[in-house]
Amino acid sequence: DGGITQSPKYLFRKEGQNVTLSCEQNLNHDAMYWYRQDPGQGLRLIYYSQIVNDFQKGDIAEGYSVSREKKESFPLTVTSAQKNPTAFYLCASSLTRRGLYNEQFFGPGTRLTVL
Amino acid sequence: AQSVAQPEDQVNVAEGNPLTVKCTYSVSGNPYLFWYVQYPNRGLQFLLKYITGDNLVKGSYGFEAEFNKSQTSFHLKKPSALVSDSALYFCAVRDGYNQGGKLIFGQGTELSVKP
Numbered sequence: 001d002g003g004i005t006q007s008p009k010y011l012f013r014k015e016g017q018n019v020t021l022s023c024e025q026n027l028n029h030d031a032m033y034w035y036r037q038d039p040g041q042g043l044r045l046i047y048y049s050q051i052v053n054d055f056q057k058g059d060i061a062e063g064y065s066v067s068r069e070k071k072e073s074f075p076l077t078v079t080s081a082q083k084n085p086t087a088f089y090l091c092a093s094s095l096t097r098r099g100l101y102n103e104q105f106f107g108p109g110t111r112l113t114v115l
Numbered sequence: 116a117q118s119v120a121q122p123e124d125q126v127n128v129a130e131g132n133p134l135t136v137k138c139t140y141s142v143s144g145n146p147y148l149f150w151y152v153q154y155p156n157r158g159l160q161f162l163l164k165y166i167t168g169d170n171l172v173k174g175s176y177g178f179e180a181e182f183n184k185s186q187t188s189f190h191l192k193k194p195s196a197l198v199s200d201s202a203l204y205f206c207a208v209r210d211g212y213n214q215g216g217k218l219i220f221g222q223g224t225e226l227s228v229k230p
Contacts, residue, residue: 004158033217040124042205042220043159058217090158094216101166103149104218106158 004107023091121221138206147209
């Protein structure tokens, strides 16, 4: 899982609550990403950030929000507007924001369950 | 649009036999291709990548992949499978500079290696 940590490992949320998933990296990477994984669907991009204080929507951003106040940190908030939030959430980072050659390194993931 | 297909949901192999996990891709420019492995409730681990050059790419844990431009394929291979290779395997293609150079993933192939 490299130098990326995610917490918590498991998270339970009640209907109508917002929850925040933590992602921290010590790899000095510029770019960070949030993916959602559902069974049989691969991974889908939620948000990404190529530099501090800047972030962009991915393919399924509705109901989610992010911030990038520090290079090391990219927290994801799952809001009550997200209709089906139960999933496995993966954070990733890569060395340079325009480096197509660079692989992405993934954290260990957070499993979110809505009760 | 860029896309990746993994035609097999599951591959079963006997330990010691060669294994192949298939991947085909569709891109509008140069393909930047990646293979990742995921163990249960863990993040993705990078195995190997194709950027340019030799069509046979060698990676971690004895895995290799063969890039075939005419067939638009990037199959993952290993000469002799181990029980510990049992996991979920993802093929991915870099979507150029679109959305921060995000990865587009296949739906995954579950590899099961029996003793």
